[in-house]
Amino acid sequence: MTLFIEQCLNGLQFGLLLFMLAAGLTLVFGIMDLVNLAHGSLYMVGAYFAATFAAWTGSFVLGAILALGATLMVGMAVEVIAMRRLYGRDHLDHVLGTFGLILFFDEAVRLIWGPEGLSLPLPSWLNRSIQILPGFQYSAYKFSIIVVTLVVAGFLYALVMRTRIGMLIRAGASNREMVGALGVNIKLLYTLVFGLGAALAGLAGLMQAPILTVQIGMGENILILAFVVTVIGGIGSVRGALVAALLVGFIDTLGRAYLPNILNAILSPEAASTAAPALSSMLIYLLMAVVLIVKPEGLFAAGQK
Amino acid sequence: MMPALTVRNIVVAVLLVALALLPLYAQLAHDRFLLTLFTRIVILAMAAVSLNLILGFGGMMSFGHAAYLGIGGYAVGMLAHEHVYSGFVQWPVALGASALFALVIGALSLRTRGVYFIMITLAFAQMAYYVVSGIARYGGDDGLTIYKRSQFVAPLDLSNKTQFYYVCLVLLFGAIYLVWRLINSRFGLALQGIRSNELRMRAIGFPTYRYRLTAFVIAGTLCGLAGALLANHTDFVSPAMMYWTRSGDLIIMVVLGGMGSAIGPVIGAVALLVLEETLSGITEYWQIILGPLLLLVVLFARGGIDGLLMKVGRRQDDEVRS
Numbered sequence: 023m024t025l026f027i028e029q030c031l032n033g034l035q036f037g038l039l040l041f042m043l044a045a046g047l048t049l050v051f052g053i054m055d056l057v058n059l060a061h062g063s064l065y066m067v068g069a070y071f072a073a074t075f076a077a078w079t080g081s082f083v084l085g086a087i088l089a090l091g092a093t094l095m096v097g098m099a100v101e102v103i104a105m106r107r108l109y110g111r112d113h114l115d116h117v118l119g120t121f122g123l124i125l126f127f128d129e130a131v132r133l134i135w136g137p138e139g140l141s142l143p144l145p146s147w148l149n150r151s152i153q154i155l156p157g158f159q160y161s162a163y164k165f166s167i168i169v170v171t172l173v174v175a176g177f178l179y180a181l182v183m184r185t186r187i188g189m190l191i192r193a194g195a196s197n198r199e200m201v202g203a204l205g206v207n208i209k210l211l212y213t214l215v216f217g218l219g220a221a222l223a224g225l226a227g228l229m230q231a232p233i234l235t236v237q238i239g240m241g242e243n244i245l246i247l248a249f250v251v252t253v254i255g256g257i258g259s260v261r262g263a264l265v266a267a268l269l270v271g272f273i274d275t276l277g278r279a280y281l282p283n284i285l286n287a288i289l290s291p292e293a294a295s296t297a298a299p300a301l302s303s304m305l306i307y308l309l310m311a312v313v314l315i316v317k318p319e320g321l322f323a324a325g326q327k
Numbered sequence: 328m329m330p331a332l333t334v335r336n337i338v339v340a341v342l343l344v345a346l347a348l349l350p351l352y353a354q355l356a357h358d359r360f361l362l363t364l365f366t367r368i369v370i371l372a373m374a375a376v377s378l379n380l381i382l383g384f385g386g387m388m389s390f391g392h393a394a395y396l397g398i399g400g401y402a403v404g405m406l407a408h409e410h411v412y413s414g415f416v417q418w419p420v421a422l423g424a425s426a427l428f429a430l431v432i433g434a435l436s437l438r439t440r441g442v443y444f445i446m447i448t449l450a451f452a453q454m455a456y457y458v459v460s461g462i463a464r465y466g467g468d469d470g471l472t473i474y475k476r477s478q479f480v481a482p483l484d485l486s487n488k489t490q491f492y493y494v495c496l497v498l499l500f501g502a503i504y505l506v507w508r509l510i511n512s513r514f515g516l517a518l519q520g521i522r523s524n525e526l527r528m529r530a531i532g533f534p535t536y537r538y539r540l541t542a543f544v545i546a547g548t549l550c551g552l553a554g555a556l557l558a559n560h561t562d563f564v565s566p567a568m569m570y571w572t573r574s575g576d577l578i579i580m581v582v583l584g585g586m587g588s589a590i591g592p593v594i595g596a597v598a599l600l601v602l603e604e605t606l607s608g609i610t611e612y613w614q615i616i617l618g619p620l621l622l623l624v625v626l627f628a629r630g631g632i633d634g635l636l637m638k639v640g641r642r643q644d645d646e647v648r649s
Contacts, residue, residue: 310450
């Protein structure tokens, strides 16, 4: 039972982390109509910055804050230099242009930090287990990820639904020309939104950094998962991204944990050990296929186009 | 009809003749590497030609085309691992498996449009990648070495590098011819009509979904053949063959070469791979140049190399006329 609770918390943590990525992706798509493959690169850059700044300052939290700011700057710079020129082009151009950016980022990181990965050690106050329920221990760091992502998700909700900038963002998503015609500085708004998406990706990257190694290409695998989340949730919908991210997080984590046992009960041990890894990595794609058959526009399709 | 003698047609003709005579030059110059490089280029060009059928003429932005390379390759690799070496078995299995995968993926993905389609084809291809990585019997992550190339009847020997190159080249020309015939047929014209305005095509009575799915399956099958060739070329298959960046490479070849003609992707494949080879000779960090270069092509050279060549031709025509 404790194992099951732990796996559920792992699923929740992974789902919320995916939400950080998918939210940025879906915001940028919903508002700028831009497909950004380089989103995963910002995740990677966030992790590299965090590892570097934490080593410089000697403090994990300070390093993370600096990294967040730096990723925000990188994101806005990318928007001003490259992305801005891609708005209004067709999606094929977006895919190619941002694919070029991925090559650039991967190579730039290799040039600056070298081909070996970095590691980001946890401070001792995070690197232990805490008792969150009577008789139930859980990793303090993973628990703090859950707390931080929940706070950020709440902040995002408040920002989009309750502030003036959020109002402009929502207005921009439903009719760009009209918002521009009403005298809003659309260019600045786009730069800000792109920077926000970059910062969210960077946050996900730096939080994942102590758990995984910080390495080149780390953003690419999780980018595909973020795509799956966006497709399931409905492109352009932040609420859909949240629901889909949690769904994918739970199914992926629980599938990897329990599918081998379930298959063992049904199949011969040999067949089960062959099928389990393949099948558990297929689960979320099967989920996506089912969603597509039932609702081709995703669970929470945004009401545009 | 004789093709007109434009700059672009001359360049294409020179390219095709150069590809045909390459083994001769490699032999004379004792350059074994050149032959290996160009065998690879010819095989990937074939994959790009197949992608162009759906991307260029069908308007379907598939980001999962490398999956068929992997499936075709693994069909050859797995059968060889089970000691089935006959190409008469291996290749049809490779084609059949790719066609089946394309049918299932296409049937699902073509229910959607635009960005969804890009992301879904990408995700399904990545699923195939993870599944193959998970199969321990066939090497999993590490891949699978192929100890014997596909066996055909006596005079044909794929282990002979020159013979193998010509097999690939003939199949590439066959693929170009097939795509060219297709796009000029009723089927192809309908497909291009659907690309421009699907609603209108449906309104005048074309079953658009079926047309697009058929094109999707043909392209997948053709790419599966390229996969079978690639496995024979490298004597090795690994999940990396179907990693999503490979799909990106194929799209780059198509766009760089030009989507407007059946031959464009061949120009793109030659240009991209020769460029990669040259840049990696200059610096270890060649992708830092290639990345921004791609962005520049997207921003300033729409229509690709083929498009530029045609533009040069048109300008000349204008000068002659005036």
